[in-house]
Amino acid sequence: MSKSYEKYVKTLEEQLEQLYSIANKAREKGFDPAFKPECTVARDMADLVEGLVGPKGVAERIRELSTKLSREELAFKIAEEIVYGKFGHFDPEAAAEQAIRTALAILTEGVTAAPIQGVAQVKIKTNHDRSKYLAIYFAGPIRSAGGTDQALTLVIGDFIRRILGLDRYKPREEEIARFIEEVRLYERSVSRFQYHISDEELRRALRWLPVEVTGTESDPVEVSAFRNLPRIETNRVRGGALRVVNDGIVGRASKVWVIVEKLGIQGWDWLKEIRQMSEKKSAGFMDDIIAGRPIFSFPARRGGFRLRYGRARNTGLTAVGVHPATMLVLQGFIAVGTQLRLELPGKGGIAAPVDVLEPPIVKLRDGSVVRVTMENFHDVKDRIEKILFLGDILISFGDFLYQGKSLAPAGYVEEWWAEDLRKAIIEQFGGDFEETAISTGIASERLRGFLENPFVNKPTCKEAIALSLKVGVPLHPAFTFFWSSLGSVEELGLLKEWLTT
The missing domain is CATH 1.10.260 (434 Repressor (Amino-terminal Domain))
Structure with a gap:
């Protein structure tokens, strides 16, 4: 850190302390419900986690381990230590809940409501064969965690139930059918999900999940077929649980599998099958396109965007580059900052202009074929009959790595x-x-x-x-x-x- 930046940070901290001191003195006068400011100052992520969900003393341990472990490894390690009693004795159910909340807070870096409001409770319940299993109750605010962190909460839950010596969740067929009914009812009556997952994918995931994904009711919409099931406390849709399975463990199967494989966690090999099922779906990424939005190209169609690996100064993670002439040829439907739905590697990307990419090629009304550039666009714009090639789309290697997707063939550039x-x-x-x-x-x-x-x-x-x-x-x-x-x-x-x- 440079001296000037260090001085700048120190000035900010001193001014914050002055303001906080003034707020303390004002509260001490007794004109407010509390005698101290409700917000406490957190110096780093460790303070945020301890202040948000606890347990007491975990901040120092997080600081100690964060220099040696990745964020995901840190979450698992802290969860393990909570269950083993490093931060105080808990009964098994309370230990599991505390461990899951703290691990989720680490994954989300203590900046979302998910660890507090997204996880309603954690219970130890009984299978039909009288064995014990772990159930995680999710609520609507879990969506603030993001799909990957939602899914990792289940992996952490599985990790914890193994430490506690619990059996896996053994769903009945009617419970699986109930969950699928809820997903479809939620899509029709409440809101759409990020991914459209088939019934077969959902059925496989629900059979293989080692912990029960359930939750509190989120909307006043009731199921009609599979009602009054003994282990499901409500007949209304459970929006939080639906999102964790649909947009989390199934929708992000590729990313979750990469993390699980890296951490060496056993019992989640079935994520590879879910990923393969997802990859086989033809044009699956186009299922959620809103009617009326322009479709620039169908999947892997010649004449569509040609993949090019790399990054410019204005592109990066989920920010992709296209030639500015492409933006003009498409009549401004793609502008700087437009969100594009993509075939690969993730669900979308933000467009930015990069003028060193391969520009579009068009056919004019007189039959001639022209490579469009910024220099000749105004000469040909009123004579374009057909777009033969949209040009390059620049996507960074990091996007493929982050999404856990295999590299696709690219053009020779x-x-x-x-x-x-x-x-x-x-x-x-x-x-x-x-x-x-x-x-x-x-x-x-x-x-x-x-x-x-x-x-x-x-x-x-x-x-x-x-x-x-x-x-x-x-x-x-x-x-x-x-x-x-x-x-x-x-x-x-x-x-x-x-x-x-």
Whole structure:
């Protein structure tokens, strides 16, 4: 931390202390319901967690472990220590509830209401075979935790019930059917979920979940088929529980599996099957598109956006880049900050302009095909008949890593070509640009320019061919056309014949 920034932070802290002192003196006069300010100052995440849900003394332990463990590992470790009595003795039910609330507070960094209001209670209940299991009651505010943290609450619950020596939850068929009925009723009568999950996916997840996901009633809407079940206390929909399963453990199965696998937690391999079922759904990401919104391309359709890996200064996690000419060609339907529903890697992204990407290609009314740029858009905008290619969409590798999704094939682009050229120069000429220049007939300064800034310094067609023939690198992307758009070798022959006549 620089001295100027350190001074700035110190000034803020001193001013806060002054204001807090004034508030204390004002409260001491007795004109308010309480004699002290209700809000206490938390210095860090550890203070937030202890102040929010406890137990007393956990803040110091969080600080101690946070230097060694990731956030998820820290949540599990603290939950384990609570159950084992490190912070005081609890009976099993109270220990499980305290551990789950504290772990969820760590996952959400103590800044949401989920640990207090999102978890209504935790109970130890009885299966039909008289074995004991853990049930977590969720309420509506659990949605503030986010889908991944909601799902991890169940994994933590499973971890705790193992420590307590409890059996797994064994649902009856009518309880599974009741849950699915609630999901569909909630979608029709209350609100939509982030993900549309099939009945089969929900049924599998509910059978495999080792803890019961239940909750308090959230809306005055009652089920009609599966009513008055012994282990479900209400006939109304349980919005919190529905979201945890639909948008959490099933909707975020890929992300949750990555975390579970990293932590080495057993018994959750079925998440892989849920993920595979989700990946097989065709155009599943389009199920929730609101009528009237423009659809720019169907999944994996030629002519749609071409995936490009990387990030610009204005893109990053769930912020994707498109060429500004694409925004213009689409008549402003995509603007800076527009939220896009995406096929991969997550459920969406915010659009930002990046002018070094591949621009769109259009067909004009006179039959000519034009690559649209910011310079020629105004000349062609009134003559566009059809968009043949939307251009690149820039998505960071981190998005795929964060979502736990496999990398999809991407186009061959300038930055990859530059790395191929760099490798060829090192392997064939020992990194000597002068020798490369003699062999290719291209000035060494020009060759260096291709490597230093491949987005601005691009070879001419003649230079690109020379580099391919002499150095063995692929043809530059600027001259590599969309050959895969041709349906067959016969079409390639027809194109050749047309070009030569």
